[in-house]
Amino acid sequence: MSVNESARPGIVPNPHISALPIYNAGMNIRLARQLSxxxxxxxxxxNENPNGCSPxxxxxxxxxxFNPSRYSDPACTELRNALSRLLDLPPGQIVVGNGSEEMVAAISRAFLVQGSSALTVTPxxxxxxxxxxxxxxxxxxVPMTSDMGFDIPALEAALATGPALFFLPSPSNPVGAALTRGELDRLVAATRPQTLFVLxxxxxxxxxxxxxDGMALVRSGNFPSIVLRTFSKAYGxxxxxxxxxxxxxxxxxxxVAAAKPPFNVxxxxxxxxxxxxxxxQWMKQSVERTKTERARLARGLDELGVFTASSQTNFLFFRTTLPSEHAAKALLADGIIVKxxxxxxxxxxxxxxxxxxxxNDRVLASLNHILNGAS
Structure with missing residues (x-):
């Protein structure tokens, strides 16, 4: 007789984990080939770098x-020293992670407990x-404004409640907007002492x-803050x-370092x-090529009548007349993966x-066909 799985006494999952929403990851190329x-x-x-990485x-x-038979340096000493020289910041104030995503997890683990509060933006x-x-x-x-900028007054009001953590992406992912210096100053002034500001x-x-540039906050040492950066985008x-x-x-x-595993990188x-x-030099040249194409693609989307949020990133966020899943499926039929x-x-x-x-030309041609019925 088989045992009814639901009736079996056994493991009890952490309810905070079992109820988590699924991360919206981009489709991989192999699956896209199969489907399209x-x-x-x-x-x-x-948001990968189309230029690859430096030779x-x-x-x-x-x-x-690089010797794959040896464990990596758990302290990432050489890398933290190189970052220290670039950023003019002591290496003891730098923690390296398996992507900045691991740092988001480590910060949350380190500074949040059950029942505490965190603040961020939407999308x-x-x-x-x-x-x-x-x-x-x-x-x-806190929602972005109707024109897809940061709603500074609404964020100031939310900060007044004293959340334990404030995660703010600038430039924003997925929107692309970046804080001005004046906007950042206002948010800093609105932050209560019990809030750790994570930019x-x-x-x-x-x-x-x-x-x-949030690094000025970190260098000052006067304001509890963390700035996250990554090698995934501009460095490829x-x-x-x-x-x-x-x-x-x-x-x-x-x-933060105590909240991550050893040998994590x-x-x-x-x-x-x-x-x-x-x-x-390679990184900066790659960035300039991307910025040139960003402006050209934004103009092309505008000519198609598509509202596109202003971007200071290596992507564009645009609104279509179709549900996003339908638009993405139609683009995939042309061999284009979007999110x-x-x-x-x-x-x-x-x-x-x-x-x-x-x-980028393929994107514009495909969207023209999808949205306007062009042949």
Missing amino acids: GHDDIAALAS KVMEAMASSA SFGLHEIEPLAAGARVTK DEAYFEYMEEGQA LAGLRVGYATCSNPEIARI NAAAQVAAVAALADQ PWREAGYENWVRVTIGTPKQ
């Missing part, structure tokens, strides 16, 4: 600097909600001059997973990140990575 029938896939869902990265990984980067929920916290999400600057390198190391948290004092860094990622930092947004209230929005000129 196209071999030439424009993978534009995950110096590949040289370093093929050298004796949001999924893990700014998921990781606090996993820690048992309540999450408040996620994953797309920092793509910002225009004159926007807020998405597949190796390496990001970092810069903290306003060594004690915050110590606590593999040896290949550490070698690659050090090499990538040493080739700032349909699924948050309540934003189900007609799509995020598309800035690709190569050829890929």
